[in-house]
Amino acid sequence: MSYSVQVIWSPAIELVQSLSAYLNKSTHSLLHLGNRWVETTRQELTDGFADKLESKPPKLWDPLYLLIWQQLLKEQVTADAYLDWLESQDADQITTQLSPYVKKFPKQLRQTLGQQIELLRLWNDQYFSRMDRTVLTQLEEHRQKAEALLATMPGPELIEQVTNGLRFEPVDGLTQVILCPQYHYQPISVYCCFQGVTFCMYAAGRTGQPGTLGDQTTEAALSDSLRDTTCLKILRVLDGQTKPCSFTQLSKTMQLDKDTTFDAVFKLRLAGLIRTHVHTERLFLYSVRREAPAYQQYLQLSS
Known part of the structure; x- marks a missing residue:
């Protein structure tokens, strides 16, 4: 079994990603942009919109990414053009386009989409359209470089390189992985699994040098993980295994609570020391x- 890999990018994807990152409070402390970005952005929004996002945080509908992808198969789409197109579609048209990839739809699909469009338009007007456009230019450069690399190596290897350790296993039904650089969730790579298609939005970083594509292993992250005794213990446990371990297995083997295990695993992933084998979400x-080069430094420290 195998799957194909396609590299895409569009401002519309980053529009959705940026609002998702703002709404996802559980990840704020993990983001490079951090809580300071959230607080600064909050001040840029009108009180009514900010309160709406704060009091009743909506969940963005993941198939929005599929719809952007389908539009990109026809032409490059801006954030405004995507929202205009989405607003022009009725429920039957959306269902027809998504039914090969989505099992369940909201009961009031058109109403749900209307709410999502309203949120995204307000977000676009008050934040996304005003952000530094250099970020978008660099994301497009990352897309171009990833696309060029895809012609020189197997798709799964490219994915692991640009995500610093994600490996999508060729499970039954998976036919394609869509790879897309993103900025707002960095250093986290975000993925959504649909029927037959997985969307992976990797942390491209913002360096001004597209040649650093996918190199999320910073000296600081590696140094931090190799100074952490819990990280080192988890590495030793994984290094002694003949097959990959689950999060629960690690937590039980190490006799650690889930939060401590999560923090250590996150550090190891950021440092590029461990691989995440993804079967489903x-x-x-x-x-x-x-x-990985980082592993050699770990060996030197352990010797």
């Missing part, structure tokens, strides 16, 4: 990336 396993 809720089923993933971990192994050591012995071929």
